[in-house]
Amino acid sequence: MYHSPTERLEYDPPVAWNTQETRQKLLAAASTHFSRSGFAGGRVEAIAREAGINKERIYQYFGNKEGLFAAVLESEVERLLDGIDITGAGADALGTLAGDLFDRAAQHPRLVRLLLWESLELAEPVSASTRGAGCARMVAALEQAVPRSDARGGADTLLSVIGIAFADTCLPHLSRLISGSDSPEDRRSAVVQQARRLA
Amino acid sequence: MYHSPTERLEYDPPVAWNTQETRQKLLAAASTHFSRSGFAGGRVEAIAREAGINKERIYQYFGNKEGLFAAVLESEVERLLDGIDITGAGADALGTLAGDLFDRAAQHPRLVRLLLWESLELAEPVSASTRGAGCARMVAALEQAVPRSDARGGADTLLSVIGIAFADTCLPHLSRLISGSDSPEDRRSAVVQQARRLA
DNA sequence: CAAATCTCCAAACGTTCGGTTGGAGTTTAA
DNA sequence: TTAAACTCCAACCGAACGTTTGGAGATTTG
Numbered sequence: 088m089y090h091s092p093t094e095r096l097e098y099d100p101p102v103a104w105n106t107q108e109t110r111q112k113l114l115a116a117a118s119t120h121f122s123r124s125g126f127a128g129g130r131v132e133a134i135a136r137e138a139g140i141n142k143e144r145i146y147q148y149f150g151n152k153e154g155l156f157a158a159v160l161e162s163e164v165e166r167l168l169d170g171i172d173i174t175g176a177g178a179d180a181l182g183t184l185a186g187d188l189f190d191r192a193a194q195h196p197r198l199v200r201l202l203l204w205e206s207l208e209l210a211e212p213v214s215a216s217t218r219g220a221g222c223a224r225m226v227a228a229l230e231q232a233v234p235r236s237d238a239r240g241g242a243d244t245l246l247s248v249i250g251i252a253f254a255d256t257c258l259p260h261l262s263r264l265i266s267g268s269d270s271p272e273d274r275r276s277a278v279v280q281q282a283r284r285l286a
Numbered sequence: 287m288y289h290s291p292t293e294r295l296e297y298d299p300p301v302a303w304n305t306q307e308t309r310q311k312l313l314a315a316a317s318t319h320f321s322r323s324g325f326a327g328g329r330v331e332a333i334a335r336e337a338g339i340n341k342e343r344i345y346q347y348f349g350n351k352e353g354l355f356a357a358v359l360e361s362e363v364e365r366l367l368d369g370i371d372i373t374g375a376g377a378d379a380l381g382t383l384a385g386d387l388f389d390r391a392a393q394h395p396r397l398v399r400l401l402l403w404e405s406l407e408l409a410e411p412v413s414a415s416t417r418g419a420g421c422a423r424m425v426a427a428l429e430q431a432v433p434r435s436d437a438r439g440g441a442d443t444l445l446s447v448i449g450i451a452f453a454d455t456c457l458p459h460l461s462r463l464i465s466g467s468d469s470p471e472d473r474r475s476a477v478v479q480q481a482r483r484l485a
Numbered sequence: 486c487a488a489a490t491c492t493c494c495a496a497a498c499g500t501t502c503g504g505t506t507g508g509a510g511t512t513t514a515a
Numbered sequence: 516t517t518a519a520a521c522t523c524c525a526a527c528c529g530a531a532c533g534t535t536t537g538g539a540g541a542t543t544t545g
Binding site for chain 1: 323324325326327399401402403404405406407408410411414417418421424425436438441442443444445446448449450451452453454456457458459460461462463464465466468472476477479480483484485
Binding site: 300301302303304305308339340342343346 | 521522523524525
């Protein structure tokens with residue numbers, strides 16, 4: 088195995104196999120890069136370098152750059168709503184939901200960013216059937232927690248709570264122009280308050 | 287002036303000057319391409335071809351690709367909220383605002399897309415001071431129309447109404463997974479209804 | 486133990502891309 | 516009328532990029 092003169096090692100140990108770890112390292116690095124720069128702005132070479140894996144392995148495991156991007160989205164975007172349940176009833180339910188969503192976005196900003204890149208760069212969502220099923224469950228739970236007369240109340244409410252909770256993550260520049268630099272605590276409090284009003 | 291054999295003309299008329307038109311054509315084509323594909327995915331060559339202008343002109347007028355992108359954002363993103371005033375009071379004011387925002391997004395989807403690309407691809411917003419002033423005026427008007435006790439009510443309300451109004455434009459895939467393929471009329475109605483509840 | 490298969494690598498390839506150059510013609514100014 | 520300045524173009528350049536190739540070594544199989 089040849090190294091360039093500037094990094095020639097005294098002894099190159101042979102490379103042991105670790106198929107699962109290789110794949111996971113590539114996915115983790117790809118998640119970072121695609122979250123930051125999107126599909127078009129992400130660089131295969133830079134992803135591989137950060138993973139510490141040869142970029143040829145990307146083609147072996149994922150097919151191509153598009154396959155890698157899809158794999159990242161498949162593993163990440165479901166996590167956005169994963170484990171967030173509807174608890175309580177009425178205004179409490181909506182406030183808690185909004186707070187949980189806000190916290191999720193605050194702790195994992197890359198998830199919302201990946202969702203946005205998916206929206207802008209893909210014609211169709213990834214994992215549509217499983218994500219659709221997850222959303223349907225949330226809608227049904229919301230309809231139980233916040234009963235309403237109109238037939239689509241659950242779906243409309245869920246979408247509005249998401250819109251409120253993610254407004255500053257989806258549109259950070261506009262948010263800052265509107266609200267100034269308020270603290271995450273203040274922002275969270277406002278999100279919970281506004282969502283409660285939808286009851 | 288040389289043309290390739292496949293498009294050799296019998297006679298090449300010399301090119302007259304039209305500096306303003308050239309610039310506008312480039313901006314229009316750039317708006318289309320950057321709205322669709324973002325900065326990283328937009329192609330200078332493709333933009334120039336669509337404008338019918340030599341791509342070297344882009345460097346003359348805008349400096350580089352980044353300058354072109356900034357020029358597009360500067361001319362487009364202010365149009366998103368431009369001319370949208372707060373009318374009425376209470377729930378009516380919020381409902382009308384949400385409806386107007388929804389209509390603006392529906393009629394000019396490229397504006398929201400450009401806003402999203404700005405959010406994802408730029409560290410700072412363009413035209414921050416003029417946009418900030420415009421937002422401050424809207425916040426003040428909202429505080430008049432929907433008086434509230436908390437000090438930041440106007441800003442929080444505006445951001446929430448925007449979040450509700452643009453939820454399906456910002457996150458179209460997630461919206462469709464949640465709501466199914468409802469009609470724009472139904473979607474608009476839901477947006478107005480939900481926004482009214484924030485009063 | 487040897488052959489087959491698999492994983493991993495460095496290097497290379499062909500294409501794409503943003504940006505520049507040399508020059509032709511248009512318009513303006515003296 | 517001529518020179519200067521400006522606008523516009525085709526072609527080009529160097530770098531970047533996604534993808535492939537040839538081969539070395541690790542692991543599995545018979």
